[in-house]
Amino acid sequence: MQRITESVMTGQNPVQIDTSRPHPARMYDWYLGGKDNYPVDEAMGRQMLTLDPRVPVMARVNRAFMQRATRWLAGQGVRQFLDVGTGIPTEPNLHQVAQRITADARVVYCDNDPIVLAHAAALLRGTDEGVTEYLQADVREPDVILEGARKVLDFGEPVALSLIALLHFVSDEDGAHELVGRLLDALPSGSYLVVSHATADFTPEESKAATDKLKAAGVTLALRSRGEFARFFDGLELVEPGVQVPQQWHPELGEPVPGQDDGVIPGYGAVARKP
Template identity: 55%
Template sequence: MTAGTPEVQIDTGKPHPARVYDWLLGGKDNYPADRQVGETLPEEARGNAARNRAFMHRASAWLARGGVDQFLDIGTGIPTAPNLHQVVQAITPAARIVYADNDPIVLRHAEALLTSSAEGATDYLHADVREPQAILERARGLLDFSRPIALSLIALMHFLPDDQDPYGITRTLVDALPEGSFLVLSHGTADQHPELRQKTETAYKKGAIPLRMRTRSEVEHFFEGLDLVEPGLVYATQWYREGPAPVEERSGFHVGVGRVRRAGA
């Protein structure tokens, strides 16, 4: 773990998105307050969480096979095998991965995130995406920002309402990446099931967790200035680059992978 990582107390009486997500995936690292939020979500939320994670696995594996060997994963969540570094290092053993999350329970599980291959390396930062410059500064301790990096923002930005400037935060992170880097992003939406929007938003609101599901056109703004990789911005089960194709199901996530291309390139 990074030297100087603070001791942080877990408030078990207050739900946290990472722990709610852990519950949705069938994990055990959550508390009654988290489960209360999860149990009031639409039944489809569990399937949506699993389909979103499967997208992350497909996208990360494709990038690793394409030669990307550095990953910055913000909003990591509680370790659920296979974790991103396990997917990537199975393909590229020398890959380097930096994880970042602001949930103290993720900090407690950091050892699982730091179980790297002998050739590669992993690091964990207890940090908040709303402080992107601090994350970038600390990530430079392991990652080489002169070479391509895959920035992973999975199921994260919908927890930032508009007044917290999610687009500006994403732009700050992307602007720090060299040409040939990638943004991997998934974002909650009700486009395919508008009838579930109110129940979903109410469940998170009762848990005092801000939630801003966005439409496809709103999610598309996160990729401004980037070259979207085929098949573009699609639902979670529609994104794949290598067969077999996933079963196409209704999804609560828009997902995409965008390539960084600097002006004149």
């Protein structure tokens, strides 16, 4: 396939975006009704809808889970957040949720797609008391992420590491569990891990078809079982109610909760504390 690129500006520097292949962040934007995506992203998104028309609901469920988890963490006194796999900004984004509760919250966003960087630079504005910064890096580069995050966050104080709808795009061959471990190892006691993740547990046939379609387009999809998902929290203290489908994780923290009338949304979410 011919590689097609488009140039966008991030500050004063142009960056190149590959528009010949779908990207998860831009597909996610299309599912949410955004306009920061390309025909290749919409085309793949429509293919996913033929397998399960609830995919846009899944995207909204993930956003709502992130917002509830962030609200809970800020309520526990957490003032630092490292959000890896940010995606194209939506309202309200993580920093807005956190800084409404704790105005001086410090947030570092990280993503590997230049279009996310471009929009983050333009849209991610926090409170005067807090800090909101963006880092372009891939989750497979934990040392780069940690080096950049240390410039903004105090690793002597608790940090909430947020990985929303990200790790199902990282295969076991790429060391998904090990990558999370390396990020957590750098964070102090009292830090938290927040993860949501798609699964094939509830829709095995549709999930296999989706995995095959995305693989053909050059996108990895590693749908993990409940047990495989729970491994990300080994050695941590799970916050009640533990591993749940995302709609069932503290729905009282935010209303309405998307997906309540759409059956079981095939995914898991959890929050855990580093002892």
